[in-house]
Amino acid sequence: MEVIKTEGLTKYYGKVTGVRDLNLSIHSGEIFGFLGPNGAGKTTTMRLLVGLLRPSAGKAYVLGKDSWSKRVEIARDTGYLPGETRLYARLTGIEHINFVAGFGHADRSFALKLASRFELDLNRRTEEYSRGMKQQLALILALMKRPRILIMDEPTSGLDPLMQYLLYEILNDFRDNGTTIMLSSHNLPEVERVCNRVGIIKDGSLVAVESIEDLRNKRIRNIEVTFENGIPPQLETIAGIIEIEMSANRARIKTSGNLNPLIALLSKHRISDLSISHASLEDVFIEFYEKGRDEPYV
């Protein structure tokens, strides 16, 4: 069942394009990652979905309802985390929770449990909060409705690794309870960790929608290896290598897909140094989406 759907969704800010002709479909119970560099249109799409922005053209539907004209009905079933955490500076954490609970459709005691999991002090004014604490409170405000849909713009922004891990756990709990989650990020490993499917947006247009499995197969890694006894000649013949740069005993390799053949070859030689890093999202765009999807990349 489709719970979020857009049809030719377009938003212009004057002459600037926010998103253009976006066709998206997110199904019940999935965690959908919305990937793209800064300014790609992720935040605009999310604001359109929760009825904060009015589409210039096209339509967005959440739970089958028009996101602009039925925004209040949608808000009852949707938790929204804005991209930039802005809270009422003079209110304390608990006053924020009481305020959101006061609109109904939210569970105050659940919010307190979440605050306890985040170990967040609710008795301080938010002007005294660190960036991470503000993000935690904003997350609690979005989650406390126990919504059917969660729309979260960069949810791990400002969180330390421990809190990020806790958030992933919480999101998995929500998904297990049937919540559909759409989250944006510009961090590929994060999206791989929690999402089922990914939409990639660039310059306001959706360039691809992939399952995580497909994305993993396409994943680019940068490997730098230093051999003790020279570079083996078979290295260049390994499948999946996109680019290789060799100097003396050191090889810089850009590869995608299955790493096992490369590892098997490396295991047969003495190595003095090895580093593997994930390519940046920009590299993924350049390799897969700017060259054109049908173009072979090996």
Added chain:
Amino acid sequence: MNPMFNWNIAKKTIKDKWKSTLYYITGVCSYMLMLSAIFPSFKKMKGIEELIESYPKEILKLFGASEINIADFNNYVTIEFLGLIAIVIIGAYVFSFTRGIISGELKEGTLEILLSQPVERWKVISTQVLVMLAGIISIVVSIVLSTFVFGAIFKLSVSFLGFAAYIPVAFSLFFCIGGYTLLLTSVLPKHGTMAAIGLTLVFYMVKFATDVAEPIHRLRFISIFNFYDPAKVLKTGTPPATDVLVLIAVGAVCYFVATIQFERMNVAP
């Protein structure tokens, strides 16, 4: 439950504003205390009436006085307070309050959190406007009550009916100012408040100019201050129904258009 009212937003607005409202009330009451305390000595000053009479009539009109008799406490309060100072003080309250309703929340980015809750946008406005109107009434009533109290303490001849009649007149003026300020902040979130302050000054100057310059006297109706004459109200003891209705109608239209504008507004801090 009043369908125009969201109690949750009202509670938060009251929490945000009660202190500043109290400061304004304290300020206007203190000012009335000062005026009332000074008036007996002022009245006894020799030559004060001649001095006032020596001023050009136009200057007195600038302070809202239609009569020169400053020996009358009601006329004195008009010149020293209701004609100009009260407009500045309560006007500042209205500008500051109205600024927070749309442009302040938009600037702070908190509007995104507020509007992602299940509440109609028009109710966000109507609730805060109702709280602001309650604040305006509190300040105006405080002026009137403090006049009665200090008038009794200093044995002054206060026009009770006149001051009671002043309440709807002042309320309608600030209702109107709040209306066009909200409208301007909904259309120009960044500069709306400054535009409203400028417009109010223009209205005041137009009223003054059309009062003193016969050739443009007919243009007086374009100023909202044409419908605000505290000296006349204190003298007659009757609120001019037409003036009050005109101000309420102009304000109501502005609130309505501002609400429609807010309903259609893109919220992107």
